Amino acid sequence: xxxxxxxxxxxxxxxxxxxxxxxxxxxxxxxxxxxxxxxxxxxxxxxxxxxxxxxxxxxxxxxxxxxxxxxxxxxxxxxxxxxxxxxxxxxxxxxxxxxxxxxxxxxxxxxxxxxxxxxxxxxxxxxxxxxxxxxxxxxxxxxxxxxxxxxxxxxxxxxxxxxxxxxxxxxxxxxxxxxxxxxxxxxxxxxxxxxxxxxxxxxxxxxxxxxxxxxxxxxxxxxxxxxxxxxxxxxxxxxxxxxxxxxxxxxxxxxxxxxxxxxxxxxxxxxxxxxxxxxxxxxxxxxxxxxxxxxxxxxxxxxxxxxxxxxxxxxxxxxxxxxxxxxxxxxxxxxxxxxxxxxxxxxxxxxxxxxxxxxxxxxxxxxxxxxxxxxxxxxxxxxxxxxxxx
Numbered sequence: 001x002x003x004x005x006x007x008x009x010x011x012x013x014x015x016x017x018x019x020x021x022x023x024x025x026x027x028x029x030x031x032x033x034x035x036x037x038x039x040x041x042x043x044x045x046x047x048x049x050x051x052x053x054x055x056x057x058x059x060x061x062x063x064x065x066x067x068x069x070x071x072x073x074x075x076x077x078x079x080x081x082x083x084x085x086x087x088x089x090x091x092x093x094x095x096x097x098x099x100x101x102x103x104x105x106x107x108x109x110x111x112x113x114x115x116x117x118x119x120x121x122x123x124x125x126x127x128x129x130x131x132x133x134x135x136x137x138x139x140x141x142x143x144x145x146x147x148x149x150x151x152x153x154x155x156x157x158x159x160x161x162x163x164x165x166x167x168x169x170x171x172x173x174x175x176x177x178x179x180x181x182x183x184x185x186x187x188x189x190x191x192x193x194x195x196x197x198x199x200x201x202x203x204x205x206x207x208x209x210x211x212x213x214x215x216x217x218x219x220x221x222x223x224x225x226x227x228x229x230x231x232x233x234x235x236x237x238x239x240x241x242x243x244x245x246x247x248x249x250x251x252x253x254x255x256x257x258x259x260x261x262x263x264x265x266x267x268x269x270x271x272x273x274x275x276x277x278x279x280x281x282x283x284x285x286x287x288x289x290x291x292x293x294x295x296x297x298x299x300x301x302x303x304x305x306x307x308x309x310x311x312x313x314x315x316x317x318x319x320x321x322x323x324x325x326x327x328x329x330x331x332x333x334x335x336x337x338x339x340x341x342x343x344x345x346x347x348x349x350x351x352x353x354x355x356x357x358x359x360x361x362x363x364x365x366x367x368x369x370x371x372x373x374x375x376x377x378x379x380x381x382x383x384x385x386x387x388x389x390x
Contacts, residue, residue, distance in 0.1 A: 008057040009050060013075075014038070016049065025049045029056050030071075037067075037101070063109045064155060066146060070095055073149040084265070085249035092250065094138045098125050110150050115163055118143065123173065130175040140164070184330065186338040191327050198325055205302050206309060206317040208290050213332060215283040217339035217357050220311050220332040221245040222273075225264045226301040233288065236281040242358065245269050246311050262310060264300075273358040 014028040024042040027049060031039045043049040060068045074091055077083045083091070099106050105113060105121045125131065125139055147160035187195065192214065199211040209223055218226075224246040232239045247265045250258045268274035279287070294303050302309040315332055322329035336357075343353045350362040 005050075005054050008054045011057050012053050016046070016053075018046075027053065029053070030068075034101075061153075063111070064150075066099065066106055066108070066110050066113065067095075069110055069146050069150045069153075069155070070099070070142065073145050076149075077145070084247070085251075085261070086247050089249035090138075091142060094142055097129070098139050098142065110146075110155050113156065113158070115158060118147075118158070118163060119167060122167070123169070126169075126173050132177055133171075133174050136174065183328070186334055186341050187330060191325075192338070194325055194327070195321060198321055202321075203289070203293075205290060205293050205304065206313055207321070208286055208293070209302055209309065209314050210318050210321065210332070210335070212283065212286050212290070213335045214339060215286065216240060216277050216279060217336050217343075218242065218277070219245065219269065219273075219336060219358070220314055221247070221269070223314065224300075224302065224309060224311050227299060228291070228297050228301055231287055231291075231301065233279075233284050236284060238279045238284050238287070239276040240279060240287075241276050243268055243274050245273075248311075264308070268358070270358070270360070272354075272360040275355060275358050277356055278352075 012027070014030075016025060016027045018024070019026050019042070022042065024044055025046045025048075026040060026042045028038040029041050029052070030037060041049065041052055043052065064072075074083075074088060078085075078088050101107075103121070105117055108117070122139065122143070126136060129135075131139065144160050144164070147156060147158050147163075150156040151159065196211060196214070199207045202208075212218065213220065213223060218240070222242050222245050225244040226240070226242075227244075230241040230243065232241070244264055244266050245268060246262065248260060248262050251261050252258050290301060294301065297303055298306045300308045304313075311332075318332055318335075319329050340353065340357055343356065344350075354360070354362045
């Protein structure tokens with residue numbers, strides 16, 4: 001019994017403190033039925049408060065809400081390194097979006113939720129949030145995780161894999177987003193030399209960092225996390241070792257108050273993301289100038305006044321560049337798409353393209369990163385040449 005009680009106290013994710021003014025011990029207890037999601041509890045004796053906490057978690061184990069199962073599942077996923085801080089934040093945000101306290105399914109014990117309840121819940125969310133097939137996957141991941149976890153704890157009879165196999169969702173239920181044009185997805189062959197000239201004239205770390213993405217395809221998070229030792233240069237070639245990235249996630253510093261955290265994660269986005277990018281002679285020139293501008297780095301390749309330049313710093317510089325050149329702004333990620341498009345257009349081997357981009361295989365590059373960035377004049381000439389025999 002003592003070990004079981006200790007287990008419940010370890011589960012408690014709110015601090016316990018003594019309020020001298022009130023002369024009482026206090027803590028917060030999670031309560032899905034209230035708007036804030038938790039309530040304040042106080043007792044004169046610490047032992048009495050701990051008893052209240054133990055009874056609360058024991059009751060949850062006997063009759064848990066869907067939110068209780070979600071938080072338990074998420075805590076375990078994170079504890080054993082199955083998900084990152086970023087993924088945990090995304091799941092938490094998705095849960096708040098799809099599972100509001102006043103939703104009918106959230107006001108039932110998990111044991112009382114039927115397959116019909118789940119089907120209506122899913123269809124309701126698809127309609128309410130105008131989900132596409134892609135954005136629906138975020139909801140599906142949560143439901144699968146919650147009900148698999150509940151099934152393992154013998155708290156539900158729903159076999160979620162069978163449920164989804166039998167779930168019939170018409171394709172008409174999903175929202176179809178208008179596909180973005182090539183001009184919205186990549187920088188054109190006419191714009192690139194203008195941008196290049198402007199960035200070289202600016203001759204500062206932020207602007208040269210943007211130019212480096214044009215010739216390496218680095219993710220902006222990877223760019224912001226580079227260290228001097230990642231760079232290996234020869235006279236006209238070299239490599240950049242990508243082995244870390246900047247990440248963003250939320251932390252609850254105190255009940256009801258979340259703080260955005262920005263830090264460098266000491267490993268790449270994925271296994272394929274850990275790679276050595278081959279750089280050309282122009283990239284070597286850019287990198288040597290970057291090294292000159294930050295000749296005595298504290299830790300990172302891109303620093304200003306001893307502080308790392310973050311993703312936001314590069315993004316703001318790109319926006320200013322586009323405004324000054326009077327060309328449409330497209331985010332840093334679109335430069336990466338421009339790089340992938342340029343390699344494929346110039347018949348670089350697909351294996352090498354996938355490696356440079358940090359993709360497991362070329363299908364990802366072709367599906368999401370390959371766009372037409374030719375000028376209108378170039379396109380017209382190609383069509384004219386193709387149809388010249390007609």
